[in-house]
Amino acid sequence: MKLPDELKQEALEIVATLHDYVQLQRERGLKTVPVSAPPAAEKAAPGAIPSPLKKDALRDVREEIGDCTRCRLHAGRKNIVFGTGNPDARLVFVGEGPGEEEDLQAEPFVGKAGQLLTRMIQAIQLDRSEVYIANVVKCRPPDNRDPQEDEMATCLPFLKKQLAVIRPRIVCTLGRFSTQALLGTKEGITKLRGRFQRLENGIMVMPTYHPSFLLRSPEKKREAWEDLQKVQKEYQAGP
């Protein structure tokens, strides 16, 4: 992969800063500079994409999707809704598929459910810009119907590629479709929610209720809040 100019510039600045630091230590009469290795848990996972390259790597995934016609959902879409947010996020939210507003704006979770999701994110002391948000299917199912098995199977590899680039610590799946797709299970959301499960690549998945469901069933918000508190605790616990 090519080194972008920006990255080279950043590397040069780091070298210059290190040089100044060593010089300062010399002037103070120190002959050695203390360095400490990061704790094992903080070392980048093998194969991890360096943070400055993640944006480009996500762009590559988007380019691979292209002007997709791989499943029937392409016929009714206005826009492909790829995903949005911090390419280096430690927490990713995954919904099922774009609704009308998302299809128009080419951005996930910008309608009513999206406003609730924003409040859920803020409730755990984070901002939308700090996390990444995506869906299992990237094109709007007609009349907001449920995404079908084959549509999810066609689109899932791209979500997995997004996650492979971002390598978040935690994925919070919203509702039954994203939960079942990522965990490869047919178990219902009521059973799955509230318990972390680990994917093969080490990512921890917390299933919770979909914000659209919470808008229809506000009495379930309390359980969703419990799930989010577990996410917050795990988020704060590690890198």
Ligand code: URA
């Ligand atoms: N519901 C979803 O699952 N995803 C969106 O982007 C919007 C609503």
